[in-house]
Amino acid sequence: MKARIVTLPGDGVGPEVLDAAVAVLEAVAERSGHSFEFEAQLIGGCAIDATGEPLPAATLEACKKADAVLLGAVGGPKWSDPQAKVRPEQGLLAIRAALGVYANLRPLQVHPALASLSPLKNEKLKHVDVLFVRELTGGAYFGAKTRTTDAATDECKYTVAEVERVTRRAFELARERRQHVTSVDKANVLETSRLWRSTVTRIAAEYPDVKLEHQLVDSMAMLLLTQPARYDVVVTENLFGDILTDEAAALAGSLGLLPSASLGEGKVGLYEPIHGSAPDIAGQGIANPLGAILSAALLLRHSLDLDVEATTIEAAVGHVLSNGPHSRDIGGKAGTAQIRDAVIAALDDVA
Amino acid sequence: MKARIVTLPGDGVGPEVLDAAVAVLEAVAERSGHSFEFEAQLIGGCAIDATGEPLPAATLEACKKADAVLLGAVGGPKWSDPQAKVRPEQGLLAIRAALGVYANLRPLQVHPALASLSPLKNEKLKHVDVLFVRELTGGAYFGAKTRTTDAATDECKYTVAEVERVTRRAFELARERRQHVTSVDKANVLETSRLWRSTVTRIAAEYPDVKLEHQLVDSMAMLLLTQPARYDVVVTENLFGDILTDEAAALAGSLGLLPSASLGEGKVGLYEPIHGSAPDIAGQGIANPLGAILSAALLLRHSLDLDVEATTIEAAVGHVLSNGPHSRDIGGKAGTAQIRDAVIAALDDVA
Numbered sequence: 253m254k255a256r257i258v259t260l261p262g263d264g265v266g267p268e269v270l271d272a273a274v275a276v277l278e279a280v281a282e283r284s285g286h287s288f289e290f291e292a293q294l295i296g297g298c299a300i301d302a303t304g305e306p307l308p309a310a311t312l313e314a315c316k317k318a319d320a321v322l323l324g325a326v327g328g329p330k331w332s333d334p335q336a337k338v339r340p341e342q343g344l345l346a347i348r349a350a351l352g353v354y355a356n357l358r359p360l361q362v363h364p365a366l367a368s369l370s371p372l373k374n375e376k377l378k379h380v381d382v383l384f385v386r387e388l389t390g391g392a393y394f395g396a397k398t399r400t401t402d403a404a405t406d407e408c409k410y411t412v413a414e415v416e417r418v419t420r421r422a423f424e425l426a427r428e429r430r431q432h433v434t435s436v437d438k439a440n441v442l443e444t445s446r447l448w449r450s451t452v453t454r455i456a457a458e459y460p461d462v463k464l465e466h467q468l469v470d471s472m473a474m475l476l477l478t479q480p481a482r483y484d485v486v487v488t489e490n491l492f493g494d495i496l497t498d499e500a501a502a503l504a505g506s507l508g509l510l511p512s513a514s515l516g517e518g519k520v521g522l523y524e525p526i527h528g529s530a531p532d533i534a535g536q537g538i539a540n541p542l543g544a545i546l547s548a549a550l551l552l553r554h555s556l557d558l559d560v561e562a563t564t565i566e567a568a569v570g571h572v573l574s575n576g577p578h579s580r581d582i583g584g585k586a587g588t589a590q591i592r593d594a595v596i597a598a599l600d601d602v603a
Numbered sequence: 604m605k606a607r608i609v610t611l612p613g614d615g616v617g618p619e620v621l622d623a624a625v626a627v628l629e630a631v632a633e634r635s636g637h638s639f640e641f642e643a644q645l646i647g648g649c650a651i652d653a654t655g656e657p658l659p660a661a662t663l664e665a666c667k668k669a670d671a672v673l674l675g676a677v678g679g680p681k682w683s684d685p686q687a688k689v690r691p692e693q694g695l696l697a698i699r700a701a702l703g704v705y706a707n708l709r710p711l712q713v714h715p716a717l718a719s720l721s722p723l724k725n726e727k728l729k730h731v732d733v734l735f736v737r738e739l740t741g742g743a744y745f746g747a748k749t750r751t752t753d754a755a756t757d758e759c760k761y762t763v764a765e766v767e768r769v770t771r772r773a774f775e776l777a778r779e780r781r782q783h784v785t786s787v788d789k790a791n792v793l794e795t796s797r798l799w800r801s802t803v804t805r806i807a808a809e810y811p812d813v814k815l816e817h818q819l820v821d822s823m824a825m826l827l828l829t830q831p832a833r834y835d836v837v838v839t840e841n842l843f844g845d846i847l848t849d850e851a852a853a854l855a856g857s858l859g860l861l862p863s864a865s866l867g868e869g870k871v872g873l874y875e876p877i878h879g880s881a882p883d884i885a886g887q888g889i890a891n892p893l894g895a896i897l898s899a900a901l902l903l904r905h906s907l908d909l910d911v912e913a914t915t916i917e918a919a920v921g922h923v924l925s926n927g928p929h930s931r932d933i934g935g936k937a938g939t940a941q942i943r944d945a946v947i948a949a950l951d952d953v954a
């Protein structure tokens with residue numbers, strides 16, 4: 253097949269990890285006779301520097317025409333004044349909204365070779381296999397904001413339709429997994445959470461084969477630590493998802509290798525590692541590219557329907573995790589290029 | 604000294620743990636010649652059953668006249684429909700607001716005898732000694748809410764004055780500890796967080812002896828797991844504090860023994876264990892009363908200026924943790940009364 257992929261390297265280590273992911277995609281294309289065309293565009297801090305805008309119109313246009321978008325990371329100390337009018341993160345929020353990618357999938361598993369890196373005791377990690385489905389285009393992230401000298405407000409808003417579509421996505425995904433959905437809210441305090449809970453409960457009736465459980469966000473922050481293996485699909489609103497997925501990433505002990513896929517109704521998906529721009533190590537060629545490479549695998553699966561190729565990349569990454577080389581963040585010494593080459597070499601071993 | 608303490612046993616295990624805490628306070632009073640007068644009032648589900656209101660006027664009146672308020676827990680399956688008009692949690696939110704207790708202090712330490720209960724590896728727990736200062740009377744908990752058939756909203760609002768007072772409290776507390784404050788917000792997305800951050804930064808200048816660090820809430824959810832010993836005082840807004848303190852409680856592995864103190868400008872403080880009403884074990888006499896007993900110690904320290912007596916209770920609890928008996932939640936077999944008696948007996952050992 254032919255596919256057009258827009259890359260948004262962004263800031264910090266973004267360009268480095270994206271280079272590696274593109275190289276892996278090219279190696280896969282070569283091996284399986286596909287043809288991927290890549291087009292790089294600006295987003296975030298580098299876009300602000302070049303154009304004054306965190307999401308230039310040309311970037312958005314290219315993304316809308318593409319089959320999929322692969323993003324590195326945005327932000328860095330150069331643009332980090334939270335009071336500034338124009339900030340790199342605005343580019344990220346704007347592209348999510350413009351592409352309508354309301355469901356952010358963050359799968360979490362702990363590779364046996366990495367269990368020792370987790371702050372959690374090993375027995376807690378056994379069988380951890382969670383798929384977070386974070387609502388990505390609603391809530392306080394996109395609500396009305398006000399600011400005076402004396403006060404500020406953020407409005408968190410959810411419509412029933414917004415909750416329905418992300419809930420359906422979560423239940424569809426649960427059907428192909430262990431048939432269990434945990435919906436997280438703060439229904440004892442928030443009105444949006446009460447709407448969330450009643451909508452999720454109603455949609456769940458369409459999926460009698462899937463079990464639904466509700467948890468309050470504060471309890472869930474605990475349960476992720478005490479019973480992480482209990483969860484299958486976890487669906488929640490934007491801000492709670494932001495917090496809980498980072499907590500979950502930390503418990504896996506391996507932030508650098510976690511991918512994400514953001515999906516909407518259309519076919520254009522947005523794929524990005526969940527790590528940030530890591531300005532402290534940018535430009536040194538030592539960033540772990542596995543989060544970006546696994547995001548590229550999700551891209552193949554969800555936007556291009558290339559499930560076999562996606563699984564091949566995931567198996568190659570598993571092979572590298574089992575046999576090395578390892579990057580510094582997971583206790584090794586290998587640089588970005590070395591990991592990239594090892595994954596590409598492993599494509600043949602696992603095929 | 605003479606003091607009037609209103610007790611609000613509430614629901615579930617609330618009455619059981621509060622009985623134990625009151626017995627310890629009475630034992631302390633006897634030993635040190637103080638006289639504490641206790642008056643029990645209704646709150647939460649039991650108040651709804653008796654009066655139709657989660658916070659009856661008589662309760663509020665008694666609390667306002669008291670020197671301090673000791674609360675058990677509210678809520679339970681009987682009143683758990685989140686769509687109900689009247690809910691037990693409303694009583695809790697209403698009493699916090701009515702008493703103006705804007706600073707919720709949640710100290711977290713891991714007793715060596717309990718390190719094995721934590722989901723975290725032991726080396727991560729060494730030297731964990733964090734004091735959370737959660738803003739308790741603002742934010743989305745108390746903002747305007749709307750609900751139609753199609754949509755719902757919650758407004759998160761903070762005034763500069765609200766942020767200033769809780770920030771000052773955090774810095775004052777840090778002065779008596781390790782002179783380090785971590786302020787947690789989501790300033791890359793929320794307007795209230797940008798107001799929070801600029802206000803905290805400005806107030807910090809009044810405390811040149813205390814170091815200030817800002818963290819985003821998602822990063823903080825990670826850092827609590829990976830570097831828990833790094834934090835001294837952590838100050839944050841209401842909802843972030845709800846989530847992060849529960850995460851922190853879970854990492855300590857011992858929810859049943861964590862206390863909290865909610866303080867305002869006046870002298871009346873509200874003291875409560877951070878555990879909930881635990882309906883599954885209510886009425887069996889097996890709840891761990893140490894969270895309530897340690898909350899009583901905070902009451903002595905913060906509302907009655909009885910620091911020596913507070914420290915004596917804390918030492919007695921430490922003695923029981925070191926030597927047993929232990930309740931079921933921490934791997935023992937002792938019931939509530941046995942733990943209560945052991946703490947009271949230990950008051951003499953540690954005095």
Ligand SMILES: CC(C)[C@H](C(=O)O)[C@@H](O)C(=O)O
Pocket residue numbers: 341344494791792821
């Ligand atoms: C950079 C920031 C705006 C973003 C978010 O909060 O969504 C990030 O934390 C994430 O989770 O992708």
Ligand SMILES: CC(C)[C@H](C(=O)O)[C@@H](O)C(=O)O
Pocket residue numbers: 440441470692695845
């Ligand atoms: C019961 C609930 C309303 C409450 C809160 O969210 O504040 C509780 O979780 C707490 O932390 O004290």
